[in-house]
Amino acid sequence: MDKYRINHLKELEAESIFVIREVAAQFENPVMLFSGGKDSIVMFHLARKAFWPAKVPFPLMHIDTGHNFPEAIEYRDRTMEETGTKCIVALVQDSINEGRVVEEKGVNASRNKLQTTTLLDAIESRKFDAAMGGGRRDEEKARAKERFFSHRDEFGQWDPKNQRPELWNIFNGRKNMGEHFRVFPISNWTEMDVWQYIYMEQIDLPSLYFTHKREVFNRDGVWLAKLPFMQLKDTEEVKELDVRCRTIGDVTCTGLTLSTANSLEDIIHEVASTRTTERGGRADDKRSESAMEDRKREGYF
Amino acid sequence: MSGKESGYLDMELLRFTTAGSVDDGKSTLIGRLLYDSKAIFEDQMEAIERASERSGHEDVNLALLTDGLRSEREQGITIDVAYRYFATPKRKFIIADTPGHIQYTRNMVTGASTANVALILVDARHGVLEQTLRHAFIASLLQIPHVIFCINKMDLVEYSQERYEQIKADIDAVSSKLSVKDIRFVPISALNGDNVVDRSEPMSWYDGPTLMYLLENIHISSDINHEDFRFPVQYVIRPQSAEWPDYRGYAGRVSSGDIKLGDEVTVLPSGFASKVKSIDMMNESMEVGFAPQSVSITLEDDIDISRGDMIVKTNNGRAPQNSQDIELMICWFNERALVPRGKYVIRHTSSDARCMITEVKYKMNINTLEKNEEDKSVGMNDIARVKLRSTKPLFFDSYNRNRFTGSVILVDEGTNETVAAGMII
Numbered sequence: 001m002d003k004y005r006i007n008h009l010k011e012l013e014a015e016s017i018f019v020i021r022e023v024a025a026q027f028e029n030p031v032m033l034f035s036g037g038k039d040s041i042v043m044f045h046l047a048r049k050a051f052w053p054a055k056v057p058f059p060l061m062h063i064d065t066g067h068n069f070p071e072a073i074e075y076r077d078r079t080m081e082e083t084g085t086k087c088i089v090a091l092v093q094d095s096i097n098e099g100r101v102v103e104e105k106g107v108n109a110s111r112n113k114l115q116t117t118t119l120l121d122a123i124e125s126r127k128f129d130a131a132m133g134g135g136r137r138d139e140e141k142a143r144a145k146e147r148f149f150s151h152r153d154e155f156g157q158w159d160p161k162n163q164r165p166e167l168w169n170i171f172n173g174r175k176n177m178g179e180h181f182r183v184f185p186i187s188n189w190t191e192m193d194v195w196q197y198i199y200m201e202q203i204d205l206p207s208l209y210f211t212h213k214r215e216v217f218n219r220d221g222v223w224l225a226k227l228p229f230m231q232l233k234d235t236e237e238v239k240e241l242d243v244r245c246r247t248i249g250d251v252t253c254t255g256l257t258l259s260t261a262n263s264l265e266d267i268i269h270e271v272a273s274t275r276t277t278e279r280g281g282r283a284d285d286k287r288s289e290s291a292m293e294d295r296k297r298e299g300y301f
Numbered sequence: 302m303s304g305k306e307s308g309y310l311d312m313e314l315l316r317f318t319t320a321g322s323v324d325d326g327k328s329t330l331i332g333r334l335l336y337d338s339k340a341i342f343e344d345q346m347e348a349i350e351r352a353s354e355r356s357g358h359e360d361v362n363l364a365l366l367t368d369g370l371r372s373e374r375e376q377g378i379t380i381d382v383a384y385r386y387f388a389t390p391k392r393k394f395i396i397a398d399t400p401g402h403i404q405y406t407r408n409m410v411t412g413a414s415t416a417n418v419a420l421i422l423v424d425a426r427h428g429v430l431e432q433t434l435r436h437a438f439i440a441s442l443l444q445i446p447h448v449i450f451c452i453n454k455m456d457l458v459e460y461s462q463e464r465y466e467q468i469k470a471d472i473d474a475v476s477s478k479l480s481v482k483d484i485r486f487v488p489i490s491a492l493n494g495d496n497v498v499d500r501s502e503p504m505s506w507y508d509g510p511t512l513m514y515l516l517e518n519i520h521i522s523s524d525i526n527h528e529d530f531r532f533p534v535q536y537v538i539r540p541q542s543a544e545w546p547d548y549r550g551y552a553g554r555v556s557s558g559d560i561k562l563g564d565e566v567t568v569l570p571s572g573f574a575s576k577v578k579s580i581d582m583m584n585e586s587m588e589v590g591f592a593p594q595s596v597s598i599t600l601e602d603d604i605d606i607s608r609g610d611m612i613v614k615t616n617n618g619r620a621p622q623n624s625q626d627i628e629l630m631i632c633w634f635n636e637r638a639l640v641p642r643g644k645y646v647i648r649h650t651s652s653d654a655r656c657m658i659t660e661v662k663y664k665m666n667i668n669t670l671e672k673n674e675e676d677k678s679v680g681m682n683d684i685a686r687v688k689l690r691s692t693k694p695l696f697f698d699s700y701n702r703n704r705f706t707g708s709v710i711l712v713d714e715g716t717n718e719t720v721a722a723g724m725i726i
Contacts, residue, residue: 004522004527004559004589004591004592005313005522006593006594007310007311007312007313007314008312008313008314008392008393009310010594011314011593012314013595014554014593014594014595015593015595017554017595018535018553018554018595021535021536021552021553021595022535024536025535025536025608025651048583049582049583050552050595051538051552052538052581052582052583052584052597053538053540053542053544053545053548053550054538054539054540054541054542054545054548055540055542137384137386138385138386141383144383144384144385145381145382145383145384160381161381163381164718164719165407165408165410165411165634165719165722166411166719167410167411167414167415167708167710167722168414168415168704168705168708169415169554169705170648170650170708170709170710172648172710172712172717172719174646174712174717175717176717187384188384188386188395190386190388190393192388193393196310199310200310
């Protein structure tokens with residue numbers, strides 16, 4: 001029966017589309033988180049495939065720290081317009097202005113952690129009962145134990161010891177009032193799968209993923225972009241180098257890779273020969289051994 | 302694209318499960334598979350080295366790679382299923398790494414539910430233990446198509462062929478009681494890498510394949526049922542737009558079999574018949590759809606179909622069974638024990654109903670494979686054969702024929718927790 005065989009990317013696609021459709025069927029008011037990064041771009045592409053020729057039956061939501069690469073915002077706005085999709089923008093700045101969170105101080109200040117409050121507030125005020133995210137299990141070891149359908153209590157917290165067993169392709173999204181689910185449709189994808197899929201489907205990406213000249217500085221072995229809201233230490237020297245993003249997040253904690261890769265083929269070569277994980281460039285994970293687990297417990301993506 | 306990457310685009314996906322305890326070398330084996338296939342990165346290795354130092358290990362402890370949660374690292378045990386990924390040019394692998402202790406039976410069952418292959422580790426010094434039986438039984442219960450017994454730590458029994466043959470014979474004697482379609486044996490030393498990726502020199506007497514060769518080549522495309530077309534409707538796509546005013550697509554994942562344009566189909570439970578008009582996947586219109594694809598199907602006739610219905614071929618030969626009374630093997634997951642004559646929500650494919658457990662026939666002792674017909678209390682991690690009655694008829698196949706239309710979960714109506722998984726007899 002080898003004629004009825006599909007490759008690993010098609011099988012991952014089929015699984016993810018199944019999960020996304022399951023969310024649309026089981027929840028009343030789901031939302032898909034969108035950051036402009038490659039994982040959420042792939043997830044959104046899968047959502048469009050899942051409901052074609054209808055429009056995606058839920059809105060997207062961007063938790064915006066205000067510390068963005070302009071290219072990512074431009075990409076977001078263009079994509080939403082081209083596909084006729086609604087994208088809610090929840091601003092971390094609003095959470096700061098309302099006194100819900102206090103801005104971190106010092107040169108390493110990041111709004112990454114503050115996003116959790118903005119996200120939970122947005123989920124609560126808009127009464128979303130499921131929020132889909134582009135998290136992958138290969139990213140980080142606490143994520144390796146995450147379910148596709150991840151149950152959150154009324155405080156938005158994750159209890160890793162009390163997760164629902166998930167068997168075959170049966171997903172249990174039943175919940176009590178006030179609780180919600182985080183759903184991770186691309187759980188089983190690796191960084192390589194994402195890039196191969198982008199190549200296979202020829203998906204348009206923000207220019208940041210390809211090599212470009214940029215003013216950068218080095219902090220604790222990580223190259224960061226010099227943008228107006230970045231505070232530099234006296235000893236930090238700004239250089240112009242050929243770089244590209246391996247992930248796109250908040251500028252304050254997105255490490256750039258020295259690279260001259262300017263096509264998807266180049267990037268796949270680069271990923272195949274790289275010896276550090278993509279989160280190795282994320283300053284937020286370096287804070288402690290269980291930094292990710294702690295943030296996830298509190299309600300992070 | 303040329304060379305390596307174009308090859309990478311043509312990989313097959315294989316899911317396997319590993320079960321074992323702390324000291325049977327499971328983590329070392331996984332660590333070796335990941336390391337040899339370059340799936341462990343430098344920063345992960347550095348993080349493990351730092352953590353090993355902190356917890357007082359002299360050598361780098363590869364178990365720390367899979368033990369992701371703080372409580373697991375503190376206690377030095379694996380509690381939950383951890384998913385790991387690696388790839389070779391031939392295949393992409395998903396490992397569901399599960400703890401082997403009896404109190405985590407539910408996690409083994411979870412990991413086994415989607416696996417093509419089970420790796421069961423046997424310590425060559427100790428031979429077949431209770432735990433070996435337990436893992437083999439779960440592989441058989443969940444109908445994992447292929448089971449590979451890795452006789453590990455061969456270096457500690459002087460690479461003895463005699464020892465290997467003896468363990469193999471012991472397992473053969475046990476597995477006659479089980480229903481596993483394909484059983485393989487490999488003598489290995491995960492620590493030294495013998496017969497994992499490279500052939501072993503000290504075991505030149507072994508002329509079979511290495512573990513990696515098996516994982517890369519074992520034939521898995523027949524693991525899916527290609528005969529009975531089953532399509533549980535997951536979602537109805539109705540754009541109602543100017544461009545697509547009348548499009549009505551039934552979205553779902555093909556559970557088994559295949560469907561072609563023009564095929565005659567029957568919709569269950571209504572029994573209405575129609576023909577397949579199109580099989581769509583975005584702008585791709587397909588001649589044929591098959592498991593495990595996710596597609597959207599349109600029909601020639603306008604009939605009322607919704608989530609929970611099932612589309613099957615009219616002249617398929619074997620129709621799904623149809624009953625409100627179902628007999629099944631269950632694995633209980635919850636701290637709150639099964640309540641005799643208790644009511645639960647039963648989910649089967651995309652369909653929900655309520656049900657009552659009408660009878661517990663026996664409980665399985667998974668260490669001895671004996672049936673216990675005396676003690677019928679079913680608590681967490683117990684496996685039992687039960688009968689239940691649902692509020693509406695289910696359309697199902699036996700689990701042995703079809704893993705997707707033969708499986709159910711039970712949900713507690715009060716807490717909404719998944720309390721059991723069931724395999725229909």
